[in-house]
Amino acid sequence: MIETIELPWRFGIIEVPAPDRYIRPAIEVTGEYSGDEFDLYQAMLRAGDVAVDVGANIGVFSIAMGQAVGKTGRVLAFEPQPLIFGTLTRNLARHGLERVEVQRAIVSDVEGAGQFADVRTLPEGRKVNFGTISVTSRILPEYGGMSPTPVVTLDRLELVRCDLIKIDVEGAEEAVLRGAVATIARCRPILSLECDRPNAASPWVDGFLASGYSLWRFRGTNLRVPNPNGVPIDGVANYTSIMALAVPPERHDALNRVDRTRLQPIDSRETLERLSRNIVVMNGS
Template identity: 35%
Template sequence: MDELTFLTRWHRPGLIVDAGAHDGLLTLPLARLPGARVLAFEPLPEAHARLARACAGLANVTLRREALSDAAGTLKLVLPVLDGVPQEQWASTVKSYAGFGQRVGTRRLSVPAVTLDSLALADVVALKLDVEGAEYEVLRGARETLRRCRPLLTLELEERHREGATWAVPAFLDALGYDTGFHLDGRWHPVAALDRPRMHRASPDPSVFGAASERYVFNFFAWPRERDAEVRGV
């Protein structure tokens, strides 16, 4: 199951927050869901410009050129450059991309950051996170929103971007009354069932495309425990 399938299947009208929207791969189909409004965050200037063009004329989409984090301020966004080509989807506020050899360079940008809680949103029904290792900070800055709104969550968690992420993020959400799992072979599995050596091995180096797990699991889903029977069908 992918992010769009999950968010579509259990969609409720309201506000969907897209953190790490890039150029709108999910922003646009999410905006077409019944009764949906989308608040999309994309701090990378070039990607934000493409996102703005793609969303032009969509009254139910609001764009912000900021990163979400656990405190307001300014963050360093590091964009790896492989053989002279920027790798936008690897841009991260928590990775330096140092020590990967001559093929991998970097661009560093200062980007504004806000917390989701600071926006005092009233009707968040879903939160999609694709932030290359900064998931924990985003969720810490959204703690009160999660408690108040109880949204569904999709999370791209990768140990190659943030060591310990597949443990720390589910533990944080567990304390807020959320279950986290992944969907494989047509059924739900708890995050505790993730066999990291077989199912979650990949290089943190943008120039290395091999040596990944044969079945690389990195899409995780979280839901409030009060919706467990609805989501898991039990």
């Protein structure tokens, strides 16, 4: 079985899978993970807001959302990987966020029964970026298998209020959006979508622009200085975090609360595709 470890970070202790090769080293070195994106959600959300985290992983950004919306708000977090879902649930409890509603499910455009990769063991010394395991991933029998997993849509939640939806599902963002058409039309939330795969990001651009949304590319980094551990990051691989923000005009005040230097306007599908290709691995920066 894959073990998890507890690491000190900016809010106390957080649990991560021991063989994680992406989040674990970031927290070990700096005491945080993707702090720019963490701060983005905390700046955009307010007490009493409702947020949805699709592809919650171990819960770093669910924690950000839960802290921001407070006891009067609501956060719904979805994560399909069995190992990671357990870690997510424990991390939320550790941070006093048991009120965050968690579900082990695949979020898509249909309801039903599906399967998701369940990594249960790895060769000694093998490291994995669990965040890149997707709905299309398959696991060799000696390392685990496929776990029965419900498939849900956001529209079936029938939310009467939704202020922000974050979607990070390794190229399946379009399916999540198709299953949230009614929710988006009714609630007009801010959306944050991973866009490091240009072809996956582009199909929804025209629809959002036509409905009056403004689109922005947000660029953060996996590691940053200053950081909670007060350490330099020279010689450590530092990855850019590429996301697209879709913001309706009635929520533009949220943009005034974020670091505008990290935002670039997107006026077309071609612009997003060009910016999404610009993912840099920086060493010694």
